[in-house]
Amino acid sequence: MTEGVALLTVFVLAVFVGFEVVSKVSSTLHTPLMSGANAIHGVILVGSVIVAGTADEAGVLVVALIAVVLATLNLVGGFVVTDRMLEMFGGKRPPDAPA
């Protein structure tokens, strides 16, 4: 039970950090920020790996491996696509400067 309360405390503090950390985002960065945050929740891969790593039945392992594939898609794809978006941002600037 104390374990539960400790996790609840962490949750409440993380809510405030989450609010605070993006409070000053410029509107041009809305989409990359959303995409980056999307990649971060791909760490559910950690949970998928833990569950797959304790699976002792074939059926359970199959479902857990599906979760591992889905979570990795989210994590890896999320960070790569965000990087590509930001590359686009950076790439736009040099042509603008001479013009």
Add this chain to the structure above:
Amino acid sequence: MIPVWAQVCYVVAAVCFILALKGLSSPKSARRGNLIGAFGALLAVVVTFIAYDIDNLGWILAAVAVGAIGGAWGARRVAMTAMPQLVALFNGVGGGAAALVALLELSEPARAGLVKPDGFFNNDAGWFAYSPLNDESGGHSLEELERLAQLLTTGTLTATAFTILIGAVSFSGSVITFLKLQELMTGRPITFPGGPFVFGGVLVAALGLGVWTVATGSVTLAIILAIVGLLAGVLLVLPVGGADVPIVISLLNAFTGLAVAAGGYVLENALLLVAGTLVGASGTILTRAMARAMGRSVSSILFGAFKGGSTAG
């Protein structure tokens, strides 16, 4: 549980995620912020493989390889204009993964033969001592039984049901946003007579099933809850018009974050809890900021078509 050094590494990963969000909020540091986030995620995954007792290692690594190659390939290959729907798809599969993880965790006590005793607020995990399993004939150690009993307490079951429901909503909702942006279905709002009542009914059913799942710890009910969640996700996004879809993607992104956070509570994994909560909270702020930038409010985007439909009809 897991070694102290691993928990310290999880704290480092959590800090990386905070710095990533901070970095992504400003044009100068955005790209570096994203890389810091990716580093944190890599650290977390590697530490998990080492710190936890992981069986089926070959299978898991193969599944990770499939997901990593597929994700990187999709993200590299997609046309610039198709990026929003790809983000929607990645968000949806993340929600789906969270729901599956919670379902599997819930099925663990049942597969070991442990059932939740009567009484909604029976939170004393010590009741497993009366279980026929405690003679260790099932090959379960006392520590293992304690962990399984913990999964059936009201607090953990509430988090489990929440993860299953919200993960399912995020998954199906994201698939519909993908279909809309990819123009595989019409981008116009889809409404039908009585739509708000059907949606309301589905929400009430989801809430009822959720409470019932928590009260009984039943896996069957949890699966039905997941199906109702899928339906709710579809009904949530259908009435949203194409131009407003990016804001809904952001909202579903925040949903997935919260589902992952609750999943972290179920697994007693502080990193998942922090990462999910950060995304849930920052995603909520971002959704409001995006709606404001378009001169809209989130509720008018979600329910505007309903109102329009009722005045026309």
